[in-house]
Amino acid sequence: MKFIVKTQRGMEGVAANYVKEALPDAKIWISPMGYSGLVIVEAGDEGAGERILEIPEVERIIPVLVEVPAELEAIVSSAEKIASLIGEDETFAVKTKRRGKHGFTSVDVNRELGARIRELTNSDVNLSWPDKVVQVEIIGDRAYVSVLPGEEFRKFTPDKIDARKLFRKVTLVQMPYWGDYKACRSFGEKIGRAAQAFEVKELIIAPKEKMDAFELAEFLKGVRIGQESRHRIQREAYPWKVEKVPVSVWDLYQVVRDKRRPKRLLIITDPKGPTLAEVKADLARDAFYAKEVVIFVGSREGIPRGLFRFADYVVDLAPYMTFATEHGIPAALVSLWEIYEEYARNLEEGD
Template identity: 45%
Template sequence: MKTSLGFERIAAARIEEEAPHLRARPIPRGFKGLVLVYGCRDPEADARLILERVVEADRVLVVHAVSRASLEEMAAAAAEAARGRIGGGECFAVRTTRRGSHGYTSVDVNVVVGDAVRRATGACVNLESPDKVVAVEIIQDLALISIYPGSMEWRKMRGKHPVLPLLSRVAVVQMPYLGPLDACRNMGVRIGREVQNFEVRELVVAPTGLVDARQLAEFLQGVFEGVESRFEVQRKSYHRRARRVPVYLQDLHQLVRDRRGEPIIVMEPEGEHISRVADRLWEMFRGSRRVNVLVGSREGIPLGVYRYADLVVDIAPGITLSTDYAAASALVAIATVLYERSSQLEEGGGGG
């Protein structure tokens, strides 16, 4: 059984309370997040019982084979366990988790075990949507092998389409937060992280008229810091290449003049609720390479700009969003509405 770090002993105690015939060993060989369960009368039934009654159980795997943690023995054990559990017309994937020091990698295990299972069953390999999963859990010199339906895996993108192509068209036009210097910088960091998190087309910091240069400089430094810190996280953790959001500076009124002819959306409480303008939003994004989303700060977007906006949109009626959450909230709301609209068109066979 796998559980969140720090819950191992609690989970073990709960298992023994709910099923007195079982014995649970938390943190086996010092590896956190694990509980080994012994004494099963009916492994499948006991696994279901744990899942139903022990909320601390994140995953419960029935062990179908045990071997020493050598490539040859793991391959042989997995092939034997797969016979009768994986059909020749099915597809499978091998998922390996190593704990301890070994002379091979998890990828090596996947390749060797996968080949053995393929030869033993006649099944094909499908890493994205397998019918069955062969899980190899290695604890130092011990290998535990489990086979379970692929439907048990939580897949982030199963049956969904990414919203990144939509958000990559958004130019966030953000009025700067001005005031105490420490607040300016902190607000800049938060906004920088938010726009980088969504990987929008660009961020334009747009003051109006005469502003305090020192306060603006602190805000901009914070923005750069926030963009860079989030970008580094994305670069290290994503399986794709992350894109650093460029940052520009332009007076708000000049930007509105400069971008006439492009869609301009003002995010302010005076506007229509976003759900009521879903069709118009969809048409804007479908027909434009860049959509400008204007977000206010301590002071809202000047009323004169409203005349040049294609839409004035409210996303939280009755709530005044703080400056550091406004851009992120707007992007989430826009992405949600566009996703729902595109899904409806796809299901109905419409264009888009």
Template identity: 40%
Template sequence: MKEEEWNYLIKTQKDMEGVVASILMERGYKAKPRPYGFKGIVLACAEERDLRDIPEIEKAIKIDFLVRSELEEILSLGYEISKRIKDGETFAVRTKRRGKHDFTSIELNTRLGSLIREISGAEVNLENPDKTVLVEIIGETSVISIQEGHIGYKKNKGKMVRDLLSRTTVIQVPYLGPLDASKTMGVRIGRSAQAFEIKNLIISPWREVRAEELCTFIEGLLEGIRSRYEIQKRTYGREPHRVSVTLRDLYQLIREIWSMN
């Protein structure tokens, strides 16, 4: 694996890494899902703006340094890392280790933290640091990212979230106007709805609309759902749910919902 190829470490829910990699490659970027066999991560060379609209991405970590997973090689970056910490700032080192190595996460945190402190004179603050030196060890490759403030890890809710989304219905007022804009918004909304695999998407106009604009929006919506669904079928280890799309007048729909309560 060539270290210079990657500028982002992307974290996804388990089994979503293939979807993210497929989307990025369709956009012309390099992406490697499950590096060294580790699930839930993707190494990518991409622009930040093209990561923002991919809902399967839970966290995108900008890579500052990428080296082999050897203790001395990581420690050799101590001077370069120290230059990123300003006078008067505090810092903490956090390590996430995947795979087997001849050192522990605690050992790396301690030795790298001591080295940075010795070089920069900065103080360690584990509770509320100004900078966090994040070390993500992925088999034979290690990613180092220097980030502002404290970094916390989100707990993966897994199947519980999918079960909730599979019972969720979303009501969407159609985006109307110039036909190219209506189509583009329809595609984006359709992709997002299918990415979360919600139960149903109800398109609800609330006033008289031009048929051509509504038709174009719905065409884009169905195109977005179809394109994301095809990616899911190729990459998921299970059969994905295809989002159902229906059309209802918004006021009639609200009256019906109220009558049920």
């Protein structure tokens, strides 16, 4: 049987050597047609696929069901053999990875082959959560067709609660870093990147007192650089539109005094408070029902103690530890998400 083995780019040679050790009689083609991250393995050994998967350098293997010339008509003609593996009550999707120059596109393959399979099986197409995936790997002048179960590792599945439900109502109040200009900009970049990564409702940069304007300017420049660098990655990686997080500057004490927004939940992260485990049940419930969750994060210094009286929760995220400035946002949001998700799942299950 023939397998297409996928690896990290540059690791195909290493993986091929281990495959050769595991399957001495196998025929191996490293980087077919010059495409890195690929190894084609032809082996007659029973259980060859399982033995290949024992190699950590192997990311994925695709057992080849049909091999045909890389021509649209030839690929569509493989539908009859493929259709026998898809039940009428199962959904499917066709996914094509094309390498090289051809007189057709990947979309053409998906459309034509998908239509023919649907005609033969009367099965429904489901592009999001198919029961079976018809995988077409085109490498130069050859096309390899497989039928695989729905992917084992998916980023987005119906059983996962969307974390954006929480983060879209989170306002981060971050005290700015001050001191050396380069340090200000560096910390600003990390904080801007973190806030954008979580796609929060708003990031407020909140000095607690008068500070050097140029130090603040460098910090804000860093926030913008970090935000834009993360936003570029998000636009390429996500299937949905990602907006930039609004960033504003406001006096720390005035943020606490703000009464315009109802149902705010104010959270301060500080070692003087109880641990997350002690308050998680109430905190998760309140975060779930709040219209806005406002989280205060210190920088070099903690949040002023006088503000504790106005907070709904003062939480110690990691007793006997002090987070670095750039770790405050990720630590607070990941911790809050964990207890929020647990509460949301319990509600779904009627607990």
